[in-house]
Amino acid sequence: QKEVEQNSGPLSVPEGAIASLNCTYSDRVSQSFFWYRQYSGKSPELIMSIYSNGDKEDGRFTAQLNKASQYVSLLIRDSQPSDSATYLCAATQRNDYKLSFGAGTTVTVRA
Amino acid sequence: GAGVSQTPSNKVTEKGKYVELRCDPISGHTALYWYRQSLGQGPEFLIYFQGTGAADDSGLPNDRFFAVRPEGSVSTLKIQRTERGDSAVYLCASSKGGQGGSPLHFGNGTRLTVT
Numbered sequence: 412q413k414e415v416e417q418n419s420g421p422l423s424v425p426e427g428a429i430a431s432l433n434c435t436y437s438d439r440v441s442q443s444f445f446w447y448r449q450y451s452g453k454s455p456e457l458i459m460s461i462y463s464n465g466d467k468e469d470g471r472f473t474a475q476l477n478k479a480s481q482y483v484s485l486l487i488r489d490s491q492p493s494d495s496a497t498y499l500c501a502a503t504q505r506n507d508y509k510l511s512f513g514a515g516t517t518v519t520v521r522a
Numbered sequence: 523g524a525g526v527s528q529t530p531s532n533k534v535t536e537k538g539k540y541v542e543l544r545c546d547p548i549s550g551h552t553a554l555y556w557y558r559q560s561l562g563q564g565p566e567f568l569i570y571f572q573g574t575g576a577a578d579d580s581g582l583p584n585d586r587f588f589a590v591r592p593e594g595s596v597s598t599l600k601i602q603r604t605e606r607g608d609s610a611v612y613l614c615a616s617s618k619g620g621q622g623g624s625p626l627h628f629g630n631g632t633r634l635t636v637t
Contacts, residue, residue: 415564445625454613454628455565499564508553509578510626512564 414438417500417513425521430487432516434500437481442507444476444483447499449515455499459485490520524548526629528614534635535604543599543632547616554597555626556589557613565613571597604636 417434424430436444443462447455461467461474461483473486483502487494497515504511527546535541547554553572557565567581574594582588586604591597601608611633615626 454630457625457627460625501564508570508572509567510555510565511567512557514562514564 413513414504414511415500415502415513417498417516419514420516421519422516423519423521424490426490426492428490430490430494430518430520432485432487432498432500432518434483434485434513435481436483436500436502436511438502438504438511439481441481441502441504443503444474445501445510446472446474446485447501447512449497449499451496487518490518492520492522494518495520526614526616526627528612528629528632530632531630532633532635534637537604537606537636539604539636541601541604541634543601543612543614543634545597545599545614545629547595547597547614548627551616551618551627552594553617553619553624554591555615555617556597556599557615557628559611559613559631568599568612601634604634606636609634609636 415436446459448458449455459472459474461476464476467474471488475484497517499515500513501510529544555570556568559565569589570578571591586602589599611631613628613631615628617624617626
C-alpha cells in the first residue's frame with residue numbers, strides 16, 4: 412500500500428464549476444498535510460496546508476481533513492483555466508519531517 | 523527574497539558517467555531535501571539534511587547516490603556510474619525547521635537524462 416494515494420484522474424471540469432480532489436494516507440500518526448500545485452514542466456508550489464480536523468479555506472481553495480478516516484480533500488471553487496495543473500497531496504510520516512507525496516491528479520478546466 | 527536555486531536546469535550525460543547536481547536553499551532554512559520525480563509520478567524522497575548532517579538518507583536508491591552539505595547551506599547530489607533508469611527530474615527543497623509544520627519550498631529542479 413502506498414503511503415499517500417490520490418484519485419487517478421484526469422479530472423475535467425467546466426470553467427466556474429467546483430473541482431473536488433481526494434487523497435487518503437496510510438500512516439495513522441501523520442500530523443501535517445499539504446496540497447501542492449504543479450504546472451507542466453514546473454516545480455511543485457504549495458497552495459494549502461492543514462493540520463487539524465475540519466475545513467480550512469483560503470480564497471477559492473478549501474482543504475478538508477478527517478484523521479479518523481485518514482482522508483484529506485481539496486475543493487477548488489469557481490474553477491478557472493489557470494487552475495489547470497497537477498495537484499499533489501502530501502503527508503508527513505511518523506518522523507514528522509519527511510513528506511510523502513501521492514502520484515497527483517491532473518485537473519483540466521474547460522473554458 | 524530568492525527562492526531555492528538548482529543548477530544545472532538540464533543535464534544530459536552518457537551511461538556510466540558521473541554527475542553532480544547543485545542546490546542553493548533559501549537563506550536561513552536549516553532543512554534541505556532532495557526528491558526525485560519521474561514522469562506521471564509524485565516526488566519520491568531521497569535524502570534529508572538538518573544543518574550539515576544527513577539526518578535521513580533512507581530514500582537513496584543505492585550506493586551510487588551520495589549527497590553532501592558541508593557548510594549547512596549549499597548541497598550537492600552526486601550520482602556515480604549513471605544508468606538510464608536514473609533519468610528523472612531531481613528536485614531540491616528547503617524549509618525553516620524540518621518539522622511537519624514547516625512547508626517545503628521547491629526549486630525548479632534539474633532534469634537529468636542518461637543516454
